[in-house]
Amino acid sequence: MRSTQDADAGILATATRPEKDAVCLTLTLVLLLCIGAAIYGLLAPWSAAAGVLRREHPANISLLIGGSYHSDAVDGAGHIQRSADYILIPDSFKALNTFSVHEDDGKIVLSERAYGLLFDIAFLIALIFGTWQSWKKMRRRHHGTDG
Numbered sequence: 001m002r003s004t005q006d007a008d009a010g011i012l013a014t015a016t017r018p019e020k021d022a023v024c025l026t027l028t029l030v031l032l033l034c035i036g037a038a039i040y041g042l043l044a045p046w047s048a049a050a051g052v053l054r055r056e057h058p059a060n061i062s063l064l065i066g067g068s069y070h071s072d073a074v075d076g077a078g079h080i081q082r083s084a085d086y087i088l089i090p091d092s093f094k095a096l097n098t099f100s101v102h103e104d105d106g107k108i109v110l111s112e113r114a115y116g117l118l119f120d121i122a123f124l125i126a127l128i129f130g131t132w133q134s135w136k137k138m139r140r141r142h143h144g145t146d147g
Contacts, residue, residue, distance in 0.1 A: 024134035
């Protein structure tokens with residue numbers, strides 16, 4: 001006969017399973033969004049950013065790693081802010097920088113983030129490792145072993 005403590009431990013383990021699965025699925029979604037952003041940037045490049053990057057850093061392939069867009073209307077006038085972050089191949093690997101293009105009401109500015117590539121690589125490695133570990137643990141839980 002199982003003790004009350006064993007039964008409570010089983011209930012606790014079962015109660016936390018959805019939360020653990022949610023972490024796994026969230027990490028997977030973030031990883032897929034990162035990959036999707038890069039593919040989107042290659043298939044549908046932002047023409048203003050592509051022009052600035054081509055002019056300032058010719059002979060590079062720009063890989064989109066993130067971005068934002070904000071638009072609102074104030075007193076009937078539209079206001080647009082847009083930004084996109086890129087890794088430029090091969091320039092980013094030489095200086096370890098990432099590049100950002102910002103647009104604010106039509107004014108385009110290119111900036112560099114020193115050592116941004118190191119942060120982005122560390123983030124991607126942690127994300128891939130976390131996703132792999134979460135899937136591995138979820139698979140063990142669903143196959144009857146608790147790892």
